Amino acid sequence: MSNKNRQHERKTKKHKERLKKEKTHLYEKEARMRLLRKYPLMFMNKTGADPKFISLVEQAVLQVNFDDHDQFSNWDRYALKKLVELGYKDAEPLIKKTAVEKHAEGDYKAYIALYFFELTLGSLLFKLIPESERKKYLPFNDMQVRFEGRGILITFTQLLETSGPNGTAYYSRHRPKISIDGSEFTVAFSRHAIERICERLNPRWLTYAGAGQVHAVFSHCKRFDFVTLHNDQPAITFYDILSGPEFIAHHTYMNHVLGGERLDPKLGKAYFRVGYCPIAIEGEFAKAKTFLYPGYTATPEYSLLLNSSLPYTEMVRLKQLAINNDRDKTMLHQDVEVIRWFHDNGVPQVIQTHEEIFDYNHGVGKLS
Incomplete structure (x- = not known):
């Protein structure tokens, strides 16, 4: 081997050793930083929504104190520390396992x-923003708190809007389509329809969880089905996902509407019908005008009742249940008799599909 080659080999070896030492040093430094840092760092992707709304969230973030017992419980702190120690991927199943154990012990708060x-x-960040201020920007904007790695990432989404002959139309960046007589239209919502959906779908839409639920319909839902209501009124119908058994919708629809009937997982994920929106065509948009809960006047469920062979008094009784129904009565009070009747008699309230009806990834940042 020539001197030149030997010198090159020595330099390469030293370079590799130096890189190895630097890498080891970085790992050790990161480990020391984790020991010093009890709680995860919070990061914000300051794009994707109204700058004034983002500023309100930023001000709320500055008020967060993980050691404040008025803001976080000891169990909250346990979860946050595990996040720093293990990273979200490994911490999440451990935290959920501990939760199940606490439930078995009867410690429901834990x-x-x-x-x-x-x-x-x-939820805390929303509480730190005055309700009057939140109301200015919700549900047209939304904030998502996501745990990634050993940190917390806050991202934002916002509806797009356009002026039309009958006021502003709000629509998703996904631009979901429906087909009517061979022509495609982008689904959009009037302000009135948005207000009715908030009111009837989740009256607590100014809370973090409630805002996320209603915003998902407008911003993240990709599938809307075209239907014709009573008197040939064109409309759309849409669905929400039946998540795991720890969620109230799963309990309501699986145990009470379906009566414990097992769904075939081969048929895909289960979704429940949310309701209907009569639409008007405005240029390229199919604009929702209002929101009707299943069973309200003019819905397919309402027509099903009117045309049924039920005794008149029974039909009237169910009709009254239907037109006075809403999401809270169905979910919180388990008042599902009429919803179950609709499902059993021709208008499915639960569907299964392999199609992903919601897409939460559009425009969402990543924590590196």
Whole structure:
């Protein structure tokens, strides 16, 4: 081997050793920083929504104190520390496992804090913003708190809007389509329709969880089905996902509407019908005008009742249940008799599909 080659080999070896030492040093430094840092750092992707709304959230973030017992419980802190120690991927199953154990012990406060720990910070941030200020920007804007790695990432989404002959139309960046007589239209919503959906879908839409639920319909839902209501009124119908058994919608629809009937997982994920929106065509948009809960006047469920062979008094009784129904009565009070009747008699209230009806990834940042 020539001297030149030997010199090159020595330099390469030293370079590799130096890189190895630097890498080891970085790992050790990161480990020391984790020991010094009890709680995860918070990062914000300051794009994607109204700058004034983002500023309100930023001000709320500055008020967060993980050691404040008025803001976080001991179980909240346990979850946050595990996040720093293990990273979200490994911490999340451990935290959920501990939650289930606490539930078995009858410690329901610990169970709620741990099982839904991802909601705690978002709920606090919303509480730190005065309701009057939140109301200016919701549900047209939304904030998502996501745990990634050993940190917390706050991202934002916002509806797009356009002026039309009958006021502003709000629509998703996904631009979901429906087909009518061979022509495609982008689904959009009037302000009135948005207000009715908030009111009837989740009256607590100014809370973090409630805002996320209603915003998902406008911003993240990709599938709307075209239907014709009573008197040939064109409309759209849409669905929400039946998540795991820890969620109230799963309990309501699986145990009470379906009567414990097992769904075939081969048929895809389960979704429940949310309701209907009569639409008007405005240029390229199919604009929702209002929101009707299943069974309201003019819906397919309402027509099903009117045309049924039920005794008149029974039909009237169910009709009254239907036109006075809303999401809270169905979910919180388990008042599902009429919803179950619709499902059993020709208008499905639960569907299964392999199609991903919601897409939460559009425009969402990543924590590196």
